[in-house]
Amino acid sequence: MSEHELSRTQRLFTRLVDAPTAAAMEAHSRAWLVRCLNCSHARSIWELGGIRYKAAGNALTRMNCPSCGKTGAHRLEKAESFPTNNVPAGSLWRAIILVTFVTMLVLAAIVLSILWAVGVL
Numbered sequence: 001m002s003e004h005e006l007s008r009t010q011r012l013f014t015r016l017v018d019a020p021t022a023a024a025m026e027a028h029s030r031a032w033l034v035r036c037l038n039c040s041h042a043r044s045i046w047e048l049g050g051i052r053y054k055a056a057g058n059a060l061t062r063m064n065c066p067s068c069g070k071t072g073a074h075r076l077e078k079a080e081s082f083p084t085n086n087v088p089a090g091s092l093w094r095a096i097i098l099v100t101f102v103t104m105l106v107l108a109a110i111v112l113s114i115l116w117a118v119g120v121l
């Protein structure tokens, strides 16, 4: 998939990690399927603009199905082609920590500006 087709989330995470990790994240996300419980139509998480990596379990989610047109339960499941190779996680953790840190800084700035605006500071 070329760069301009990536969702905002996919762009952010694939830029923050190194190339092998980005490739592994894409491979895993492509192999995680969201299956409609009404008609069994399946799409990959990656196609939907999402990322699912280092994850387990078969969560249920509610979304619209383009195949049967109904909004209903979809199950997250691994495709039969799911990659079984071990993939690097180091640069992914750095990316998650970086995103968390930046989010906390932004929240702190918002809280401080609200406190300043109401005259507490």
Ligand SMILES: [Zn+2]
Residues within 6 Å of the ligand: 036, 037, 038, 039, 040, 041, 065, 066, 067, 068, 069, 070
């Ligand atoms: Zn369906």
